[in-house]
Amino acid sequence: MHNMEITWxxxxxxxxxxxRGGDFFKLRAYRNAARTVAGLPEPVEMLYREKRLTAVxxxxxxxxxxxxxxxxxxxLEKLEKLRREIPRGLLEIMALPGVGAxxxxxLYEQLGASSLDELQQAARDHRVRTLPGLGxxxxxxxxxxxxxxxxxxxxFLLGLARQLAAELLEFIKILPGVGRAEVxxxxxxWRETVRDLNILVSSGDPGQVLEAMAAHPRAREIxxxxxDIVKVMTWWGIPVEIAAVSPxxxxxxxxxxxxxxxxxxxxxxxxxxxGMELGSEGLFxxxxxxxxxxxxxxxxxxxxxxxxxxxxxxxxxxxxxxxSRHELPELLDTGMIKGDLHVHSNWSDGGGSIEELAARARxxxxxxxxxxxxxxSLKIARGxxxxxxxxxxxxxxxxxxxxxxxxxxxxxxxxxxxxxGLDLQDExxxxxxxxxxxxxxxxxxxxxxITSRILQAVENRHVDIIxxxxxxxxxxxxxxxxxxxxxxxxxxxxGKIMEINSSPDRLDLNDENVSLARExxxxxxxxTDAHDLKRMDExxxxxxxxxxxxxxxxxxxxxxxxxxLLEILRxxxx
DNA sequence: GCCGTTTTCGGCCCGACTGTTTTCAGTCG
Numbered sequence: 001m002h003n004m005e006i007t008w009x010x011x012x013x014x015x016x017x018x019x020r021g022g023d024f025f026k027l028r029a030y031r032n033a034a035r036t037v038a039g040l041p042e043p044v045e046m047l048y049r050e051k052r053l054t055a056v057x058x059x060x061x062x063x064x065x066x067x068x069x070x071x072x073x074x075x076l077e078k079l080e081k082l083r084r085e086i087p088r089g090l091l092e093i094m095a096l097p098g099v100g101a102x103x104x105x106x107l108y109e110q111l112g113a114s115s116l117d118e119l120q121q122a123a124r125d126h127r128v129r130t131l132p133g134l135g136x137x138x139x140x141x142x143x144x145x146x147x148x149x150x151x152x153x154x155x156f157l158l159g160l161a162r163q164l165a166a167e168l169l170e171f172i173k174i175l176p177g178v179g180r181a182e183v184x185x186x187x188x189x190w191r192e193t194v195r196d197l198n199i200l201v202s203s204g205d206p207g208q209v210l211e212a213m214a215a216h217p218r219a220r221e222i223x224x225x226x227x228d229i230v231k232v233m234t235w236w237g238i239p240v241e242i243a244a245v246s247p248x249x250x251x252x253x254x255x256x257x258x259x260x261x262x263x264x265x266x267x268x269x270x271x272x273x274x275g276m277e278l279g280s281e282g283l284f285x286x287x288x289x290x291x292x293x294x295x296x297x298x299x300x301x302x303x304x305x306x307x308x309x310x311x312x313x314x315x316x317x318x319x320x321x322x323x324s325r326h327e328l329p330e331l332l333d334t335g336m337i338k339g340d341l342h343v344h345s346n347w348s349d350g351g352g353s354i355e356e357l358a359a360r361a362r363x364x365x366x367x368x369x370x371x372x373x374x375x376x377s378l379k380i381a382r383g384x385x386x387x388x389x390x391x392x393x394x395x396x397x398x399x400x401x402x403x404x405x406x407x408x409x410x411x412x413x414x415x416x417x418x419x420x421g422l423d424l425q426d427e428x429x430x431x432x433x434x435x436x437x438x439x440x441x442x443x444x445x446x447x448x449x450i451t452s453r454i455l456q457a458v459e460n461r462h463v464d465i466i467x468x469x470x471x472x473x474x475x476x477x478x479x480x481x482x483x484x485x486x487x488x489x490x491x492x493x494x495g496k497i498m499e500i501n502s503s504p505d506r507l508d509l510n511d512e513n514v515s516l517a518r519e520x521x522x523x524x525x526x527x528t529d530a531h532d533l534k535r536m537d538e539x540x541x542x543x544x545x546x547x548x549x550x551x552x553x554x555x556x557x558x559x560x561x562x563x564x565l566l567e568i569l570r571x572x573x574x
Numbered sequence: 575g576c577c578g579t580t581t582t583c584g585g586c587c588c589g590a591c592t593g594t595t596t597t598c599a600g601t602c603g
Contacts, residue, residue: 014575022575025586029575060576098592100601135594379588380603418590440603441590 003037003044004163006070009079010034010063015091016082018101032058037067039351039532045071057351089115096145097477098138106131120146155193156238157474159504159541162187164236165197168218172242175212177205179247184257189311190544192474192507196239200254206244213242252282252294262316263309270304270320278304312547319550330552332526334543336559339368340536342413342436342467342499342527347392348373349381351532354392355399358408360533368562370434371396372411375423378440383415386428393431407562409433413467416457418442429462434569436499436527438467439480447481454482458490464569465525466491468501468508476505484513488520495571497557500526502542503535514549523568524556 014022014030036058037044044067047053053064070076087108093116094104110131113119120143122128128139165183172181178201182188185198203209210230214222223239224231231241245253256264264278271278276285276292283292283300294300301308306323310331313319322328343357344350352360354371361369373392374383384392393410400408411434415423418441422429429435437457442450457463469487470479491498498517501508506529509517517524526542528535546556553559557568 026575028586033575058576062575098601102600133594133599137593377589378603382587443603444591 001045001071001074002163002167003040006044006067007034007038009070009076010037010066012091013066013076013079013082015094015101016079016086019086019090019094019105020082021101021105029058030063033063036351036532039534041534087114089113089118092116093119096142096149098141098145103134116146116149152475154195155475156195157504158187158190158192158194159538160236161194161197161238162504164218164234164238164240165199168197168199168213168216168240168242171216172199172201172209172213175203175209177203178209179203180250182254184254185259188258189260189314190541190548192504192510192545196241198257199240199242200250200257201242201244202247202250203244204246206246209244210242251296252300255294255297255300256280258311258314260315263314263320266316266320267300267304267306270306270324274304276303310547312544313550315548329550331547332543332551332553332556332559334540335365336553337366337526337539337543337556338561339366339370339409339558339565340528340530340539341370341409341411341434341465341525341558342372342501343369343530343536344373344381344413345371347371347388348378348383349531354396354408356533357530357536358399358403358406360536362406364536367405368407368409368565370409370411370436372413372434372436374440375412375414377415377417377423383423384412386424389424389428390431411436413438414463415440416453418445418453420453420456422457422460422463426460426462429460432462433566434465435463436465436467437463439471443471443477443480445480447483450480451483451486454487455490458487458494458496463496465497465499465527467499467527468506468529469498469513470508470510472506472508472510474505474507479508484516485520488513488517488522491517491522492520495523497523497525497568500524500542500545502526502528502538502540502545504538504541507541507545509545509549511545511548514546514551518549518551518555524551525558526556527558 010030011034014027018027036056048068053059066076090104090108093099093107094101107113107119111122111127113122123139123142128134128142129136165187169181172178181199181201184200186194187197201209206228214230214232218234219232220235221233223233228245229241229243231239233239268278276283283294283303284290285292292303298308307326307328309319309323340361345352345354345357358369374381376383376385389412396408396410410432412432413436414429416437416439417423422437457466470482472479498509500514524546526539526546528538530536557565
């Protein structure tokens with residue numbers, strides 16, 4: 001069983017217990033364990049076999065027993081029982097903004113609302129505002145938020161789709177007769193959210209591959225079954241379409257299924273202008289009579305007189321015109337990244353020690369890593385006071401003395417306070433190598449207020465990087481009302497760096513704001529903001545976002561060697 | 575629920591914001 005599924009089970013268990021009114025600390029223990037499992041760098045099953053599971057902080061005897069039950073039976077009786085007791089819709093209601101476990105339960109008890117539909121109807125009938133503690137404003141918010149959710153229905157985070165893809169590909173590749181297997185569609189283009197997952201397989205016996213996929217344990221039901229395509233709904237909630245083709249058809253189909261629609265349309269026009277025909281069946285010359293043999297995707301672009309366009313750029317945003325002039329920028333590559341400039345250690349709310357994080361960074365081939373824990377005002381994250389920060393920096397100095405080929409940078413993620421100003425004095429910030437400034441409060445302030453807060457941070461001479469500029473959580477929370485252009489303009493003026501936060505549920509800056517930053521000439525840092533070792537791997541999502549915003553290595557400061565990076569960090573204020 | 579070694583019981587993480595309130599409960603980061 002996948003670690004992710006254990007995580008979900010534990011989270012669901014905590015949510016259901018919370019609706020029933022469980023002990024706060026017990027719930028927290030389940031959620032901590034869930035988060036820990038998600039962040040484990042190896043399969044839980046292996047840890048258990050090697051008797052190392054209870055050594056993991058946050059996993060004791062009881063939670064281990066639950067995990068073992070999941071591993072051996074695939075189910076958790078306690079969870080199954082709660083699921084029978086509590087309508088599933090309550091979890092969806094509980095996930096609405098402004099609604100927690102208590103309110104979800106209250107609405108269920110008072111109005112009988114056990115699904116989003118029923119709740120929305122009750123709200124429309126003005127039955128919510130009659131309840132004690134709830135008023136007209138809440139009622140309207142409920143209606144609105146349920147609408148938003150509906151419109152967004154069926155959209156999944158890229159991170160989830162990619163995890164599922166990795167698991168399915170592993171399975172497909174060991175099936176007999178399978179040649180290549182690759183993801184296509186929007187997942188291959190690294191769009192931040194996707195509607196489904198598309199996989200293309202080459203096989204001499206497509207039927208057999210599709211049968212196997214339809215019977216895969218992740219498949220819940222078969223949505224569609226044709227000659228060479230099977231579409232299944234997975235237990236993860238993501239629809240997956242697997243298409244099988246002969247090895248000769250693989251390359252072209254892979255290209256065609258990758259899209260985007262707009263990109264392909266532009267290519268079709270171009271083909272026509274060159275006396276060719278491009279369609280789902282292939283590339284043809286002599287007015288469609290003769291198919292051109294395609295060996296690689298590069299061939300297709302070359303035949304159309306274009307530079308090769310990487311999947312991340314295939315969005316019909318002007319890349320075809322650029323490729324026809326052979327002016328595509330050289331894109332950044334994950335291998336070019338030399339360090340991560342925003343991670344959290346267990347000094348604040350991170351899971352790993354500074355030594356562990358540094359070791360992981362070395363394994364990844366980095367030559368530096370900035371430890372940027374939260375600052376004091378963020379109590380829930382055990383933000384650091386100036387005193388603890390000094391202790392941490394002393395420790396970092398001591399660790400650095402032992403390692404000559406790797407450098408831990410002394411950093412801080414300083415809070416941009418709700419009333420303006422930064423959470424730490426200049427004298428403290430001065431002692432840091434890297435200062436990331438981010439907003440964690442006052443999310444609902446108007447554009448002027450929140451923008452001026454951030455501008456103040458940009459203007460502070462000690463600030464190097466602005467973290468997750470808009471604060472959005474994809475699919476959960478809109479970003480702040482910040483005026484992105486004004487901030488980018490100021491960042492350019494003051495030589496400040498903007499972060500691409502690589503977390504798949506943030507991707508902030510997003511691809512469009514990355515483009516904008518590039519136009520303003522603002523330097524970018526691609527950071528993970530990891531709170532555990534595993535999430536340090538999410539950098540590739542940030543890199544993909546950079547590529548979708550057409551960034552090259554020269555635009556990104558953490559492609560620099562340490563001396564050059566330090567030079568920039570020291571000379572940032574202009 | 576987890577954790578600890580001067581604890582096997584009694585701590586665990588707090589404070590702002592919001593909408594609804596006459597003094598607070600629930601949510602959220």
